[in-house]
Amino acid sequence: MNSVTDNTDKLSRHCLLLGKEDRYFRDWKLSSVPSYDDIVANVKRFADLGLEVHFTELDVSIRGSQGSEKDKLEKQADIYSRVLKACLSNSRCKNYEVWGFTDKYTWLGSQNQPDLFDVKYQPKPCFDAVVNILKNKTAVV
Numbered sequence: 001m002n003s004v005t006d007n008t009d010k011l012s013r014h015c016l017l018l019g020k021e022d023r024y025f026r027d028w029k030l031s032s033v034p035s036y037d038d039i040v041a042n043v044k045r046f047a048d049l050g051l052e053v054h055f056t057e058l059d060v061s062i063r064g065s066q067g068s069e070k071d072k073l074e075k076q077a078d079i080y081s082r083v084l085k086a087c088l089s090n091s092r093c094k095n096y097e098v099w100g101f102t103d104k105y106t107w108l109g110s111q112n113q114p115d116l117f118d119v120k121y122q123p124k125p126c127f128d129a130v131v132n133i134l135k136n137k138t139a140v141v
Contacts, residue, residue, distance in 0.1 A: 030060070030062060030065040030072060030075040030076065030079070031065065031066070033060075033079050033082070034082075035082075036082045036085060036086060039082055039083060039086040040086045040089055040090070043086050043087065043089070043090045043092070043093055044090060046092070047090050047091075047092030047093070051092065052092055052093075052094045053087070053090065053092055053093040053094065053095075054093070054094055054095035054097070055083055055087055055093070055095060055096045055097065056095060056097045057097065057098075057099045058080070058083060058096070058097065058098045058099060059098060059099040059100060059106065059108065059114035059115055060076045060079045060080060060114055060126070061108055061112040061113070061114040062075075062076055062112065062113050062114070063108075063111070063112045072113075073113075073124055073125045073126070074125055076113075076114075076124070076125070076126050077124070077125040077126040077128070077129040078129070079126075080098075080116075080126040080129055080130055081126075081129045081130070081133060083096065084096050084130055084133050084134075085133060088133070088137055098115065098116060099114070099115070100114075100115045101115055101116055101117050102115055102116075102117040102118070102119065102121055103115050103117065103118050103119045104118075104119040104120075104121070116130065
């Protein structure tokens with residue numbers, strides 16, 4: 001057996017419940033987000049162990065970022081897109097979930113603008129990016 005199979009077999013024999021929660025989204029800044037390839041590799045790493053992968057509580061703050069408002073919102077859309085595409089690229093990724101839906105009531109404060117809709121409930125570029133990926137999901141799987 002290979003090491004992944006050995007590890008998966010050990011996990012299934014010795015663990016009733018196994019979960020790993022990464023909270024790095026909370027600390028992501030627009031300039032320091034893992035690349036798409038790095039996210040895909042990390043999803044694959046857990047999937048190869050026979051685990052399901054769930055992206056939950058995703059929000060992407062634009063606070064402290066350089067650039068115009070438009071630039072920040074485009075970078076934010078790119079991050080939401082990277083994570084969704086990475087999830088869709090692996091059948092072991094079972095969930096992509098955002099923390100909130102409007103900047104008006106975000107736990108981070110509305111000035112951080114982390115959600116898919118602005119304070120007036122209008123869709124932001126990140127919403128459009130997510131919807132476009134889901135409409136064309138066969139193109140990224």
